[in-house]
Amino acid sequence: MPEIPEMEVYKNQLSETVIHKKVTEITINRERALNIEPEVFLELVNDQLIVYVSRRGKHLIVTLGNGYYLIGHLMLGGRIYLAEPSEKLKTQGSVILEFLDGRKLYFINLRLGWLHVLNEEEMDRRFAKLGPEPLSEFFTLEWLSENLSQRRGTIKPLLTDQGFIAGIGNCYSDEILFGAGLKPDRKANEINPKEIKQLFSAIPKVLREAIANGGYMEKPFRLHDQLTGGHNEHLKVYDREGQPCFRCKGKIVLTTLSGKKSFFCPSCQQ
Ligand SMILES: [Zn+2]
Numbered sequence: 001m002p003e004i005p006e007m008e009v010y011k012n013q014l015s016e017t018v019i020h021k022k023v024t025e026i027t028i029n030r031e032r033a034l035n036i037e038p039e040v041f042l043e044l045v046n047d048q049l050i051v052y053v054s055r056r057g058k059h060l061i062v063t064l065g066n067g068y069y070l071i072g073h074l075m076l077g078g079r080i081y082l083a084e085p086s087e088k089l090k091t092q093g094s095v096i097l098e099f100l101d102g103r104k105l106y107f108i109n110l111r112l113g114w115l116h117v118l119n120e121e122e123m124d125r126r127f128a129k130l131g132p133e134p135l136s137e138f139f140t141l142e143w144l145s146e147n148l149s150q151r152r153g154t155i156k157p158l159l160t161d162q163g164f165i166a167g168i169g170n171c172y173s174d175e176i177l178f179g180a181g182l183k184p185d186r187k188a189n190e191i192n193p194k195e196i197k198q199l200f201s202a203i204p205k206v207l208r209e210a211i212a213n214g215g216y217m218e219k220p221f222r223l224h225d226q227l228t229g230g231h232n233e234h235l236k237v238y239d240r241e242g243q244p245c246f247r248c249k250g251k252i253v254l255t256t257l258s259g260k261k262s263f264f265c266p267s268c269q270q
Contacts, residue, residue: 001076004135004167005210006217007055009228010080013221014053014062014105017082021099022049030094033110036117044068044117045097057130057166061123069123071116078113081106082222130166134203139165141200148188148196155191155199156184157258165203171216171238174263175206178237178247183269184255184262195270209234237263 026046028038049065062070083089085102093106095115107115132138151158158164159173177184179202182195210231218229236246241254250267
């Protein structure tokens with residue numbers, strides 16, 4: 001499932017390509033991905049300019065000229081593709097937005113994922129329970145220390161809890177814990193101050209590095225896209241069961257914590 005780095009890469013690429021473009025045609029092949037009737041969706045989105053593209057947690061936020069927001073969550077298996085006018089895609093999109101220049105933005109495979117139209121108040125309500133953005137100024141060492149001390153659960157599932165910190169999932173929680181040198185089954189309130197510092201610096205470091213490398217999801221965003229998915233070969237522990245640790249040459253193992261898969265190095269994570 002895409003996490004902050006993958007959604008940031010989409011956000012950046014969309015910002016470069018579709019801002020100030022007008023939506024001139026919409027195809028809806030999966031009504032269940034929407035929160036409103038298709039006719040209302042067309043009414044609110046068609047003929048609108050794309051004003052801005054942003055992100056909150058794992059959500060993509062497209063601001064429309066009429067003040068409404070198109071909010072996308074890709075969940076498992078969903079992806080986004082921008083097709084040139086001449087391109088014929090083999091995949092059918094769940095929702096397709098066509099622009100004045102003939103390019104088409106495909107939201108593909110929104111089976112669990114969705115694309116909702118919300119006004120500002122509805123959007124604020126939707127995001128009210130999300131934790132802070134780990135790449136924002138609201139995420140501080142003091143905040144992390146205080147909030148870890150109040151949690152009795154293990155650190156791996158806690159890092160993926162969207163109400164604790166927004167935007168981190170299964171892949172980057174493993175990468176972050178490796179970066180911080182912490183075992184995934186450590187109790188959150190038993191992590192000592194020195195380790196909290198390690199965790200605090202690992203979180204933005206791991207996320208920023210992954211963004212710079214294009215995230216780990218290998219499906220391209222557009223033709224000749226060399227960026228998207230570039231981080232896959234830089235992952236240190238995620239999906240590397242049985243392979244040697246890059247830090248200590250120990251063997252990466254896979255465990256399950258509260259139903260979450262967790263890859264880690266038992267030799268150099270404490
Ligand atoms: Zn190791």
